[in-house]
Amino acid sequence: MTGSSSADRLRRLRWVLTALFTVMNAVGLIGFAWFEIGRDGERAVARTDAELHRVTSSISRLVGFDGTIDLSLVTADVLNESCPQFAILPGGAPAFKAHVSRHVCVPMDIGVLNGMATEAVRTGRTAVGYQRGVHGELVRVRVEPLLDRTGRNYIGAVVAVADTRPEQERHDQLVLLVCAGCLLLIGGLGVAGYLLSGRAIRPAAAALQQQEILLAETAHDLRTPVAALRALAETALAHPTERADLLPRTVRLAARMGGIIDDLLVRARLAAGVEQLTIQPVWLDQLVAGVVDGSPTEGAQVTVTAAPTKVDADPALLQRAIGNLLDNAVRYGRQPGSAAIVHITVAGGTVTVADHGPGIDPAAAGEAFDRFSSTGGSSGLGLSIVRWVAEAHGGRLSVYNADEGGAIFELTLPVSGR
Structure with a gap:
């Protein structure tokens, strides 16, 4: 069984570092994107509620009551011709003819709205929630009860209705943009992580390369003198009478090997920056x-x-x-x-x-x-x-x-x- 080489391990380490860098940054990026998407949804609801509150509070001030409901100011106001639409409903209080704003932004069942008005008159509390339009549209509804001039009796309720589709479409576009941006950024993070990890392990890779070169050069440069030294030794053993002639050659060959080793060490120290x-x-x-x-x-x-x-x-x-x-x-x-x-x-x-x-x-x-x-x-x-x-x-x-x-x-x- 053969193990992986040092170069293979360095390559795997680079991919591991790239994955860690990308995943850690991607988690933070996705968490931030999730938070911002949620905040945008909350801001969209808040904007819709603010519009509904503007309508119900304004209409409540325009409704006159002197024993009977006076809607003359309401019918003359610009809110009667714009969105969000509204309706003034008796909601179980002394009956009067319901008034619905002229501009229909989203078709609604008047019975549903009157039921909400009845609940508001009964409890005396403003209510905000979601309902469905005639064609299944999701709408936001605000119901505000009307008090007479004494401030003690409820005479009806103002119901304002806003279509949530424009805000939902804007929010969906934001979600798509954020998701696409996250994907692009994660891809960029992956590339950056790969480059940074490569830069981080470059000294180790260079040191490994120098080590491999040094080992290869050591084997290459010592192979010939070692073989020659062995041949001289074998000749001296086989022919004792020639030892006097072979000894100087052996010494010179050993000195040459020492020089090769010294050169290898100097080069290794220079390459490693130790010298x-x-x-x-x-x-x-x-x-x-x-x-x-x-x-x-x-x-x-x-x-x-x-x-x-x-x-x-x-x-x-x-x-x-x-x-x-x-x-x-x-x-x-x-x-x-x-x-x-x-x-x-x-x-x-x-x-x-x-x-x-x-x-x-x-x-x-x-x-x-x-x-x-x-x-x-x-x-x-x-x-x-x-x-x-x-x-x-x-x-x-x-x-x-x-x-x-x-x-x-x-x-x-x-x-x-x-």
Whole structure:
């Protein structure tokens, strides 16, 4: 049974974070939308009731009573021609002829309205509620009892009726707009959550990628020297008389493996941001001369032409970068059967290392130095370290082939202003 890879787990984590972000925000958004829809419904009822109250209170003041009902002011008022419609009904009080406003906004059964008026007269209380029109329309009704001038006897009731369909249609449109807006916002939240979660796990993904690259490079770069070291050991066991000759080769091979491991560790620390640069003014010409004097050249002919140049750099990392360029040129910058010839030039913050080897692959020359390959078989890890050091100092590493043959590497660093 095989478990999922770290990359798969990171992808699942991204989707989980996206889902959590979207769901949490969607719950809050839906709750707010639900609250606002409810508030809008309440406001719609309140607006309708306010209109009904305006009609019943106004009509109540216009009704005259001096032993008989006087509706002359009512019939002359503009409310008699507009909505909401109303009716003045006896409701079981001393009988008088009912009055219904001229403009019919919604057909109503007068018997239903009179029944509500009768209840209001009996209880002496204003009543508000819903009823159905003749054709089943839902209407809002307000019944307000009428008092005579003494304020002790009820003489009838004013019943105002408002059609709820306009407010309901407006409310339904709002609900549709809110629902559509919520869907769009939730979709946007999902996209935003996906992008934000990707940004959140990007450092982990980058670290994982660097780890995978480091492991791959470790296996690649150590495979050949380990095999060679094993072959030397087996030869020494099988032929004891040759041990004296094999021992120096074994030591050099072990030193090479140590250098590969050191380069891998430096690159890993640079990639992880653990390596802290100690920037200070450095005489580049003197540093290069010191590296050349302290490096084994294995019989190679190395010449240095340098002009005094001061750069701002970390001396330890810069020494490693120069050493890697020199080691690459000495190891791979030679023709078969001959010693390497290397020319190093230092001027204006640039270190140029030229060799007389087979050159580099033109297809690889334009690529980054993540894994650089030369025709001589270089693993390119040392050049990768050089590239990392250059970029860490704000410089660059360039490579191209010379017209007369061989590879040329240029390491450019910022010139010190001090």
